[in-house]
Amino acid sequence: RAGERVTVFAAASLKTALDPLARDWSASTGNTAVMSYAGSSALAKQIEAGAPADVFISADLAWMDYLAERKQVRAGSVTRLLGNRIVLIAPADSSVALDIAPGLDLAGALGEGRLAMANVEVVPAGRYGKAALTALGVWDSVAGRTAQAENVRAALALVALGEAPLGVVYATDAAAEPKVKVVASFPEDSHPPIIYPVALTAAAKPVAADFLAFLQGEAARRGFEAQGFTVLQPAAGQ
Amino acid sequence: MLSFDLRQRLGDFHLDARFSGSGRLTALFGVSGSGKSSLIALLAGLSRPDDGVIEVGGRTLVDTGRGIFVPPHRRRIGCVFQEARLFPHLSVINNLDYGRRFSGQARDPKAMARVVELLGIGHLLDRGPSALSGGEKQRVAIGRALMAGPRLLLLDEPLASLDEARKAEILPYIERLRDEGDIPIVLVSHSVAEVARLASDMVVLSDGKVATSGTVADVLGRLDLMPEEMRSEGGAVLEMQVTSYDPRFDMSVLEAAAGRIHMPGDCGPAGRRLRVRIRARDVMIATGRPHGLSALNVLDGKIAAIVESGRAFVEVHVDCAGSRVIARITRQSAEGLELARGCAVHAVVKTVSLDSPHPPHNPEVT
Amino acid sequence: MLSFDLRQRLGDFHLDARFSGSGRLTALFGVSGSGKSSLIALLAGLSRPDDGVIEVGGRTLVDTGRGIFVPPHRRRIGCVFQEARLFPHLSVINNLDYGRRFSGQARDPKAMARVVELLGIGHLLDRGPSALSGGEKQRVAIGRALMAGPRLLLLDEPLASLDEARKAEILPYIERLRDEGDIPIVLVSHSVAEVARLASDMVVLSDGKVATSGTVADVLGRLDLMPEEMRSEGGAVLEMQVTSYDPRFDMSVLEAAAGRIHMPGDCGPAGRRLRVRIRARDVMIATGRPHGLSALNVLDGKIAAIVESGRAFVEVHVDCAGSRVIARITRQSAEGLELARGCAVHAVVKTVSLDSPHPPHNPEVT
Amino acid sequence: METGWLTLSPEEWTAVALSLKVASVGTLASLPFGVAIAWLLARREFWGKSLVNGLVHLPLILPPVVTGYLLLLSFGRRGPIGAVLEETFGLVFSFRWTGAALAAAVMGFPLMVRAIRLSMEAVDTRLEAAASTLGARPLIVFLTVTLPLSLPGVLAGMILGFAKAMGEFGATITFVSNIPGETQTLPSAIYSFIQVPGGETGALRLTLVAIAIAFAALIASEVLARRLSSRIEGR
Amino acid sequence: METGWLTLSPEEWTAVALSLKVASVGTLASLPFGVAIAWLLARREFWGKSLVNGLVHLPLILPPVVTGYLLLLSFGRRGPIGAVLEETFGLVFSFRWTGAALAAAVMGFPLMVRAIRLSMEAVDTRLEAAASTLGARPLIVFLTVTLPLSLPGVLAGMILGFAKAMGEFGATITFVSNIPGETQTLPSAIYSFIQVPGGETGALRLTLVAIAIAFAALIASEVLARRLSSRIEGR
Numbered sequence A: 001r002a003g004e005r006v007t008v009f010a011a012a013s014l015k016t017a018l019d020p021l022a023r024d025w026s027a028s029t030g031n032t033a034v035m036s037y038a039g040s041s042a043l044a045k046q047i048e049a050g051a052p053a054d055v056f057i058s059a060d061l062a063w064m065d066y067l068a069e070r071k072q073v074r075a076g077s078v079t080r081l082l083g084n085r086i087v088l089i090a091p092a093d094s095s096v097a098l099d100i101a102p103g104l105d106l107a108g109a110l111g112e113g114r115l116a117m118a119n120v121e122v123v124p125a126g127r128y129g130k131a132a133l134t135a136l137g138v139w140d141s142v143a144g145r146t147a148q149a150e151n152v153r154a155a156l157a158l159v160a161l162g163e164a165p166l167g168v169v170y171a172t173d174a175a176a177e178p179k180v181k182v183v184a185s186f187p188e189d190s191h192p193p194i195i196y197p198v199a200l201t202a203a204a205k206p207v208a209a210d211f212l213a214f215l216q217g218e219a220a221r222r223g224f225e226a227q228g229f230t231v232l233q234p235a236a237g238q
Numbered sequence B, C: 001m002l003s004f005d006l007r008q009r010l011g012d013f014h015l016d017a018r019f020s021g022s023g024r025l026t027a028l029f030g031v032s033g034s035g036k037s038s039l040i041a042l043l044a045g046l047s048r049p050d051d052g053v054i055e056v057g058g059r060t061l062v063d064t065g066r067g068i069f070v071p072p073h074r075r076r077i078g079c080v081f082q083e084a085r086l087f088p089h090l091s092v093i094n095n096l097d098y099g100r101r102f103s104g105q106a107r108d109p110k111a112m113a114r115v116v117e118l119l120g121i122g123h124l125l126d127r128g129p130s131a132l133s134g135g136e137k138q139r140v141a142i143g144r145a146l147m148a149g150p151r152l153l154l155l156d157e158p159l160a161s162l163d164e165a166r167k168a169e170i171l172p173y174i175e176r177l178r179d180e181g182d183i184p185i186v187l188v189s190h191s192v193a194e195v196a197r198l199a200s201d202m203v204v205l206s207d208g209k210v211a212t213s214g215t216v217a218d219v220l221g222r223l224d225l226m227p228e229e230m231r232s233e234g235g236a237v238l239e240m241q242v243t244s245y246d247p248r249f250d251m252s253v254l255e256a257a258a259g260r261i262h263m264p265g266d267c268g269p270a271g272r273r274l275r276v277r278i279r280a281r282d283v284m285i286a287t288g289r290p291h292g293l294s295a296l297n298v299l300d301g302k303i304a305a306i307v308e309s310g311r312a313f314v315e316v317h318v319d320c321a322g323s324r325v326i327a328r329i330t331r332q333s334a335e336g337l338e339l340a341r342g343c344a345v346h347a348v349v350k351t352v353s354l355d356s357p358h359p360p361h362n363p364e365v366t
Numbered sequence D, E: 001m002e003t004g005w006l007t008l009s010p011e012e013w014t015a016v017a018l019s020l021k022v023a024s025v026g027t028l029a030s031l032p033f034g035v036a037i038a039w040l041l042a043r044r045e046f047w048g049k050s051l052v053n054g055l056v057h058l059p060l061i062l063p064p065v066v067t068g069y070l071l072l073l074s075f076g077r078r079g080p081i082g083a084v085l086e087e088t089f090g091l092v093f094s095f096r097w098t099g100a101a102l103a104a105a106v107m108g109f110p111l112m113v114r115a116i117r118l119s120m121e122a123v124d125t126r127l128e129a130a131a132s133t134l135g136a137r138p139l140i141v142f143l144t145v146t147l148p149l150s151l152p153g154v155l156a157g158m159i160l161g162f163a164k165a166m167g168e169f170g171a172t173i174t175f176v177s178n179i180p181g182e183t184q185t186l187p188s189a190i191y192s193f194i195q196v197p198g199g200e201t202g203a204l205r206l207t208l209v210a211i212a213i214a215f216a217a218l219i220a221s222e223v224l225a226r227r228l229s230s231r232i233e234g235r
Ligand SMILES: Nc1ncnc2c1ncn2[C@@H]1O[C@H](COP(=O)(O)OP(=O)(O)OP(=O)(O)O)[C@@H](O)[C@H]1O
Pocket: B130, B131, B132, B133, B134, B135, B136, B161, C010, C011, C012, C013, C030, C031, C032, C033, C034, C035, C036, C037, C038, C039, C082
């Protein structure tokens, strides 16, 4: 079945991890994986509008559920593929030290500055951050002091450039940016699990199942972990 | 055959003009701001009358009552505007050629060459309009209108910015157009000399209304109707007949009941009928037949009227065998010569003061 | 005091003009495309000569050799362009007032009122330029240049699109400017009559070069230097003195060695010196002193020369006590009267053929 | 810094080529419409003119994502317009480069129309009148006088549209996604780089390419404009 | 459909007000620069003109996110320009509405400059020459002739800039983030709605508000333009 094309719609934050995997798969099977990265919302709506996607990898469960409800992804193919962590970061030259524990003085640590986050209403990383801070009981004290970016990369840039003294981003992002350092990680139970689900679309070609299996395989695991993701154990359904 | 009856409001200015004539060249005359260009725009179809009618050669171009308004591009009316309005993105030759392309005529290099030569614009053909002098622009604009093969020509002061030499070259061409072609012409001009020479009919506009209209002879003969400053240009127009041409002196003799007139140049075969303008300011009155005087033209007649004209001048109307010749002389002379109504006098005219004649406008007479 | 010596290339056209004169009004004369407007642009500072010098009133405006180029806004040179160039976004009154605001003068309602009245634009003041007729635009442009308080006026055919009536009103004003003010004027004109009436000096351009220049009397007296079409406008200019004024006939008598001339209107106090132009086409030759003729002016003299002018005409130069009067008559008359060099003749001039006189341009003579 | 980082991968070359194609086709294909609408707005009075004017400006006012979303809804395979176009002309926009060109055209449209309209409004109507007296009917007047004299605006409109197309991705990525070789234009590729850690170098590289192309187009347009104006000079 | 869904929350009203402020201030503050640059490009020849022209177009060519990032780099608190401005004028952009206005101004700048420039290039230089012979020095000529006659372009430039500012969010959100009441403009709010499933109604509501505002501005500008041109009519 060589020579076939699989079109993968994937959340933009997965580009670094997925690009080499897609190349490996293409090289080993003779098929081609075409990757299209964009925001999960845009991708989901495009699939709904009949986009020629075979595989959808979302950055959160909400947009996967959105498609599942509309029967745009194959029931049963939805898999929780990856996990991630959120961390508190500061510029690399910062001397701030904080322990993440209930009642931490985040507002005090910010001083006049702002807490860089992704949009806490709509961007998954922001939502997770807000949940964590709420669980820690500090959200109300910093809610007015956040700088909410369009996406987590922009929040990262705010900290990297010193515009914001602290920020909340994915561990994967923090690891790749030398200009920031991780001050502390948020406990995994302080926020809903960060999950990147994957599924075959309703119109998926048969070969797409191959690619999906490859993503869940050992080679892929190494690739994902190298980027700082947690690979979740494949489990049927959600 | 041109006739119109138009009303248009432009701000405070009201145009209300009515005219009907079958002359080959109708002159539009009037002081600055009297509505000449506005009338031209109406005739060309570039503006709409509030109400009125325009007919050209039997074709109704506008009739607001019947809801008729022929758009400008279907009127085939060639316009030379007061400002040249050349197309700045086209070379002179393409400006000239513009109208032809859309009037569906074949390219006629001979016609083009003729117009180009007449207007003296041969060396400008490849230039853009911005590299032309004022007079050159105006000449190209004239050429452009001619080349479009119009059925009516509207010329809004086409010669105003031209030097005498160039005018002297173009005037005969306009005469030829008038005489040979079947294109009626409407000419706006501030020059009585030009009008007298070219026009068959004349419309005098004053503050948007037609003050006088009629044949040139009629209008120019009524010095009293003309504004003071123009009177010295007014005068009589006589219908005359060529009797002979003397090649030795390059001089023609013309005759009418009024007498004989000498005219420089060959005025055509004997028997040809021509119109001759005699400006009042060029006519002297002699009580006795003058001798030893270089003026060749002496017309005998009786004084029909003496009209005061300002403090220093009078106009002496001399009836020469039925034709009226007008002399504008000083009151001092009139009194010195004891001129009075009924006196037998001689009207003396210097030959060179005559404008070139042209055939009478009325084809039946020819 | 105006002097220039300029060279400029415009495409194929080469301007190379040199002139120096201290006349109050210098006329620029020449056929269409001869370089008049280009010269005006150079004087105004709107274009740069390839090389050359301009001096006005002792001030060097341009000297390419010394790297001097005074920008236009510091020249204080008022311009009336061939196209009116009014500011389309300003009302007429603001157009008129534009120059004053930047020349640092105080508002002078009287000066404004005078100019407005002279130009007959009082009813237009609140309009925009697009609602003006061609002649109205040109009048506003003249007013705008005048109101800027210039030290030199450049007028590029300012009267071309005006009717005779309006011209007759504006000409005396230009004369007054010339005579009263200390503003030298450069006037482009196609009309010999205008030039003869207004100018003290004259520059004739031909294909970018100065063909002739000098005082108007000198240039116009040389009919042979003029193109054929202009000759009928050429003639003699005589310096004369007022001797009397007869209010009964509203007529003045002027005298010179050449003889006496009658002039309509009050020419001023006895003893006043004036220049009178006598057009060659308005002069007749009589072998005996004419009697019973309405022409009041008869100058006695001897024929100094007879010059052929075309096939039909000759120019008879008559020496009247040292002054030269020129008559353009037919060859037929000349032969008929048996005119020859040395003959004693009378030059007969109709009074009304004289242009209004004006004071001689040379202040020392006054 | 070694030169290697400036070398583009084949995939990136594809994106460059695609961007050029999308921007050119988008600009050229929308030009006739832009000219027509500009003429309507500049020279005609009609009922609903304000509405047309507003609609033209819409892509400027709306966040690009919204525009993209609206395009997806209407020109998508299941959208009302998209379905009709596919049936009657076989023209498919969704997830094709044609869709990217459509998005680029739509996003650049207000800029193009405004530039052309400004130039048209500056054309002396007296020249149009002169042309009509020479026998040219309105369409001919438009083609031989109005349009040539508005060329500076047409050129400016094209270059604005082109530049916009080179930079546009919000609407594009929302409408036709980000599929390499088909809909991944230069800006989409830059976007992808920016979304991931360490992607800055890649983004910078592609950004420089985009800038180089746009500058080249700009300079070409300026040279052309100068030629034009030296021909029409002296207005 | 009940009318309730059209009612805006207080927060949304804040976003609307802020958007208006940001767009107005951004447009007005950039206008003098726009006019100056347009004049330079239209009427002067100088070394590096192409570069200036290119730089002006940059925000059009670059994906907005990149522009935002560059703004952050240079006008941020630690950026070279931002630091200087803060020290000398106390002018802070980061996370302030002023920053949003700056982003709006930068993004609209190419559109504004191009419109003004087009109009200026159409101004008859012979009128400027006439003004100079009347004693007006170049600055005065510019202020009394060139600029008034370019008003159609200035107006078009302002409306383009304003519309762009109403729709811009990519650069804004990257530069100054999305802080309600400070930097959360209408488009940011719309964007937020689109990112969550079921947010369409909210996005639609805000979009309608944005459209209404921009239409009002457009119509006002058209009315003004008509007044202007009826005054300058007959060009
Ligand atoms: N840019 C140019 N390129 C080439 N030739 C030019 C340019 N500008 C002017 N000319 C030529 O220079 C000559 C002089 O032009 P100018 O406008 O000075 O004439 P003018 O004497 O004012 O004529 P007119 O009485 O018709 O206004 C003309 O023959 C014209 O064609």
